[in-house]
Amino acid sequence: MPRTTIGKRPHVVILGAGFGGIKAAQLLAKEDVDVTIVDKHNYHLFQPLLYQVSTSILSEDEISYPIRAFFQKNDNIDFFMAEATGFDPANNVVKTTHGDVTYDYLIIATGATTNYFGMKSVEEHSYPMKTLRESTLLRNHLIRTFERASRVENDAELKKALMTIIVVGGGPTGIEESGAISELVHSAMKKDYHNLDMNDVDIKLIEATDKVLPMMPEALRNNTVDVLRKKSVDVRLKTAVQDYDGEYITLKHDDKVEKIRTRTVIWAAGVKAQPVVAKLGAEVDRAGRVIVEKTTQVKGFPAIYAIGDSAHFEQDGRPLPTIAPAAYEAAETTVKNIMHVIRGEAQETFVYKDLGSMATIGAGDAVMFKGVMKSKGLFAWIAWMAVHVLRLAGPLTNVTVVFKWVMNYFFGVRMARIIRD
16 A cells, blocks of 8 residues: 555655656655655656657657666655546545555646547547557557558558548647658658658648747748658648547648548647546646646645646746756745645746757757757757656667667668558
8 A cells, every 4th residue: 555644754645646746755865764656657758759769760668767766776766557546635645546545745646538529520530649559559540651652552542541641730740740641751761662662652641720839930841841841741721620429530721621541640639637636626727737836836736736748837828848957947936845845845836947948859859949049950869869868767779769760861761661560
């Protein structure tokens, strides 16, 4: 059973082993407290590189790391493999699939899940990409789809549907996924499938608004679209998805409605907080994120803090972006504030320091923006690689990932083209 608070040092429970949760645990490992991390998986996932698993650049173990391995030298850190299912804040209890966990202080860092905006048919038939399993399933599907297309002989319409790939969402995930699929198709798969003409592959990126990468300056957004189009990606702006039944996707642009036959729709159009967050009974926003104070405490629940994708923290009149740096920074302030409370001190106000934005469009091409600094192309891609490699867990992982990136850049090598059932 997990630790309780009886007869122990102050007990901090962290729900979720994502960027914010792991960072908080690493900081608390140095303090005179007991910590229990609760997560349904036994690994920390480096979500920004999920698209590289789905497009056969990296393998699953290269973007995941055992949670317990982080804390082998920290005997005040426990891990409890279970899924949080609810809360009893009056008694300082988290309910899980394997029993109750009591706490003195709770950090909710459960991350996000895919937001389908109420479109049940899209949820049923499209491919999301928020978990390791989802990314692996997408990779399996992409390879199986081309295997099937290679067997089709007398049905041109079916072959066309199989070779039509639609990515929905013009944020970093959609940009990175569509660019990586194009490279997969026109490098590795072009060599693999001798009876398929890869010029027949139709990759579309669908974005409901009038711009991709809204956090970037216009010049970098335009550059991104230009690069994708050079990679044979059909970028469609101001185009909304209305339905997808597994066979036809329905799109609307202005007053024009279009149906496209496809077996592959990849959904990268939005996220929301994990449903368990709403069970706390606190105020949440329309994305299910709990409203927090300037101290990152949940409104009305002084012993409970929320960070990352679970929290709605407003700064300069708008919520923080749901990105790893914001979760890291919130974790730092949250740990400081918990220790302040334990010591009877005043808490600090969390102030997010924007470190900038970056997105890769493909091997050797990325965009980067910080303040007045704008960069694109190879330099931005190298900077993107450096930032991501430094954040990966495990030194051996860093070496293998860099090696695979270099091989992909120079030779288009993608050895992870494996279907795993």
